[in-house]
Amino acid sequence: MTDIISPEWLLHHLDDPDVIIIDCRFTLGQPEAGFKAYQQQHLPGAFHLDLEKDLSGPITDHGGRHPLPNPQKIAKTFENMGIDEQKHVIAYDDQQGAMAARLWWLLQYLGHSKVSILDGGWSKWIELGYPTTTIQPEAKPTTFTPHLHQELLAEMEEIRQKLHHPDTILVDSRDERRYRGEYEPMDPIAGHIPGARNYFWQEVLQKQGEWKKTSELEKHFQALPKDKEIIVYCGSGVTATPNFLALKQAGYKRVKLYAGSWSDWISYPDNPIAKGEENG
Missing domain, CATH: 3.40.250.10 (Rhodanese-like domain)
Structure with a gap:
């Protein structure tokens, strides 16, 4: 599985039922900005995951500012998006890959190696004039079983x-x-x-x-x-x-x-x- 995929590859796989696209845009200090940007425009078929609401757990005395989420809880989130062992997850953001890489690492940690990052992210996709939409996709829930690495x-x-x-x-x-x-x-x-x-x-x-x-x-x-x-x-x-x-x-x-x-x-x-x- 290639960790980095090109916009051209994704353009030709937008309708692939085994590809699930995740918009990870998030701006530190502006926690609502990422989802607002997603609502305004995103890649066709893309779901959105929020760094602090979805890809992090609650802050406690220890664990840092963005603790890892509970494995079972994030697994349920993935299930509700239709992610299972057959699906190839493509993550993108507009933060030079930092938020997308967080999702990439989390999926690797949970035992799902079929995950890639969109090279150049949102900015490159827009620069190339590739299609976007405001339509939020309907998920087909499935089963996601974490196997922690x-x-x-x-x-x-x-x-x-x-x-x-x-x-x-x-x-x-x-x-x-x-x-x-x-x-x-x-x-x-x-x-x-x-x-x-x-x-x-x-x-x-x-x-x-x-x-x-x-x-x-x-x-x-x-x-x-x-x-x-x-x-x-x-x-x-x-x-x-x-x-x-x-x-x-x-x-x-x-x-x-x-x-x-x-x-x-x-x-x-x-x-x-x-x-x-x-x-x-």
Whole structure:
């Protein structure tokens, strides 16, 4: 299954009954904007899933700003959209793939590998002049049985145990200023997890917003040994998922997502915090 599919491919599969399209548009700080944009215009046949209402669980003392949803609850949501093991899910957004990658990772974690991201997302689709609609599709409910792949997920205790472990590399997916602790717009404490290296998630994309080719991604991550375990994180576990996908594209086999990410890490007062550069 190809993780990234072209707009041309999707254009020719809009009427395929085994393809289900999910609009994941969401704007941080403007929680209603994504669904409003979907109501105004979306890809033909697309359903909408909201980052905070659907693709995240309730916020508690720990778990970060976007905790993972309850597996049974999100499975029910998928069932109601007609997603089962036969369906190929195509996710898109207008946030450079971050929200779509969150859905991509969630489905992988739940054992559904037939999921791809639309290359270039909504912006590319519109640029190409491909069809859109305001009609919301009617779902044909089915059965979705989750089979959790725990090897894709890292929890806080595991991170704490593996700090500076020679076989594990932490990758911070936030921009350089947030990584270095110079600026923190989202969370109450600035900095990064000690030992983490910084690979800003948007660097896996071309300037036009499309995903870089495999050879480019291999070059981008060349300083990371492929025999090491790589654990990616960001602010809340969303924008780390493009890095997760890109590492997989580049041939890394042992990749995990710290789903709670920085916002979970700092919810434990005893966890150490680093600032400055550690990319050596």
